[in-house]
Each structure stands twice: as C-alpha cells, then as structure tokens.
Amino acid sequence: MDGATVVQAAPVLILLGPPGAGKGTQARLLEERFGLVQLSTGDLLRAAVAAGTEAGKAAESVMKAGGLVSDEIVLAILADRLAEPDCAQGVILDGFPRTTAQAEALDALLAESGQCINAAISLDVDDVKMVIRISGRFTCGTCGEGYHETLKPPKQKGICDQCGGSKMMRRADDTAETAMARLDAYHVQTEPLIEYYRAKRALSCVNAMQAIDRVADQIAKIVEEKTA
Numbered sequence: 359m360d361g362a363t364v365v366q367a368a369p370v371l372i373l374l375g376p377p378g379a380g381k382g383t384q385a386r387l388l389e390e391r392f393g394l395v396q397l398s399t400g401d402l403l404r405a406a407v408a409a410g411t412e413a414g415k416a417a418e419s420v421m422k423a424g425g426l427v428s429d430e431i432v433l434a435i436l437a438d439r440l441a442e443p444d445c446a447q448g449v450i451l452d453g454f455p456r457t458t459a460q461a462e463a464l465d466a467l468l469a470e471s472g473q474c475i476n477a478a479i480s481l482d483v484d485d486v487k488m489v490i491r492i493s494g495r496f497t498c499g500t501c502g503e504g505y506h507e508t509l510k511p512p513k514q515k516g517i518c519d520q521c522g523g524s525k526m527m528r529r530a531d532d533t534a535e536t537a538m539a540r541l542d543a544y545h546v547q548t549e550p551l552i553e554y555y556r557a558k559r560a561l562s563c564v565n566a567m568q569a570i571d572r573v574a575d576q577i578a579k580i581v582e583e584k585t586a
C-alpha cells in the first residue's frame with residue numbers, strides 16, 4: 359500500500375500524537391472544513407463506560423489508570439462505528455490506532471472495502487506541554503467543544519462559545535497522576551506507529567506547539583495534498 363499517492367472517494371485520515379497534542383481540537387476543525395466525520399476512540403470508550411456496557415465496564419479502570427484498553431475491545435468499538443453510514447463521507451481517526459496491532463487491523467479492515475489511509479498526521483508536542491494541556495482541559499458537555507483554562511478559555515467564563523451551553527466538564531483521567539502513565543503508554547505503545555506510517559510513506563509531521571490556527575492551516579494543506 360502506498361498511502362502517499364492513493365486517491366479515494368472517502369478519505370481516511372489519522373491524527374497521531376500524545377494526549378494533549380490537540381488531536382480532538384484539530385479533528386473538530388477538520389470536520390467543519392472538509393465535511394469529514396471525527397471518530398474518537400476515547401469518546402466512544404467514554405460513551406461505553408457511561409452506558410455501562412460490557413466493553414465499558416472492562417475499559418473503565420484501565421482508562422482511569424491511564425493505560426491502554428485492550429486492542430480487542432477498541433477494535434470492536436471502532437469497526438461498529440466505521441460501519442455506520444455517515445462514515446462513508448470520510449473519517450478522521452482521533453486517538454486510533456494506538457498500537458501496532460491496531461494499525462495492522464485497521465489496514466486489514468479498510469482493505470476489505472478496497473480502501474487504505476490517505477495520511478497519518480503526527481502532532482508533535484513535548485512532554486511538559488502535554489501535561490500543561492491536559493491538566494487545564496475541559497469540554498462543553500452540550501456540544502463537545504474543547505477548552506483550556508489558560509490556553510483556550512471561552513470568551514465568557516463558563517459559557518460555551520459555540521452553543522451557549524454552561525455545562526462544562528472535566529475528564530476523570532485528566533489529572534497530573536495519570537499524565538505520566540498516559541505519556542508512558544504513548545511513548546512505549548503508540549510512538550512506534552510513527553515509523554510504521556513513515557515506512558508506508560503515509561506520514562506527515564506537524565509542530566503542534568504552535569497556535570491552534572497555525573496547526574490547523576498546516577494540517578489542512580496536508581489533507582488537500584493527500585486527498586486531491
């Protein structure tokens with residue numbers, strides 16, 4: 359497979375990066391700009407936990423401790439979501455794959471329908487920045503827009519810029535204690551994917567320490583190039 363030259367009707371993009379790199383923030387901007395569907399395994403898992411499904415029960419303690427949920431659970435949840443009709447317009451995978459086994463399973467799943475990934479975009483940030491970003495992160499409980507206490511506060515304190523909602527939520531795993539475990543999981547289990555996608559000539563890297571708009575513009579250029 360040569361991801362660098364593939365052209366297909368429904369783009370498949372991957373956002374790679376440690377927790378706090380800006381994957382969710384950028385995925386939402388890509389949804390708006392390119393009409394793609396954001397598919398976040400973190401969001402799907404949190405929904406499974408909230409719904410109390412078998413998968414959610416198995417995932418909850420692992421997520422709280424900052425580890426990675428088993429490939430089996432994550433793959434089942436992802437395959438179900440990918441099969442939904444809206445995904446036919448193209449997807450941005452946010453937080454998936456996170457292990458080599460997941461990346462291989464994704465390639466196999468896409469191959470079944472004659473697809474492959476257009477680009478894997480690595481959002482590069484240093485470890486110190488990542489801890490600052492996740493420890494100040496919160497989200498609008500109504501529309502899902504992401505914020506940060508100092509880096510991206512809403513214009514009016516406590517009120518969502520996008521939907522006017524006032525129910526702001528913090529994630530149970532966004533603590534200084536889990537930050538280290540999550541970083542470890544990233545470096546040990548997920549970072550090898552950078553070489554995996556480089557070898558397939560599908561990798562693009564963006565300096566994600568820049569302002570949100572600048573990162574977004576650079577990602578947009580990559581998407582335009584890889585889906586043209």
Ligand code: ADP
Nearest residue numbers: 376377378399400421425426427432453454456
């Ligand atoms: P972040 O935005 O901080 O990178 P996510 O919302 O993507 O975090 O994921 C939250 C947690 O959900 C992870 O720490 C992990 O426990 C679990 N998780 C999400 N995606 C995956 C995946 N692809 N494989 C295994 N675990 C996952």
Ligand code: ADP
Nearest residue numbers: 377378379380381382383491495505506509570
């Ligand atoms: P991820 O999905 O990779 O875990 P998020 O998109 O949730 O990361 O971003 C983590 C936090 O950092 C959020 O509070 C977000 O508002 C903020 N953030 C994201 N990108 C940037 C950036 N380029 N500069 C400053 N803050 C950012």
Ligand code: ZN
Nearest residue numbers: 498501518521
């Ligand atoms: Zn909102």
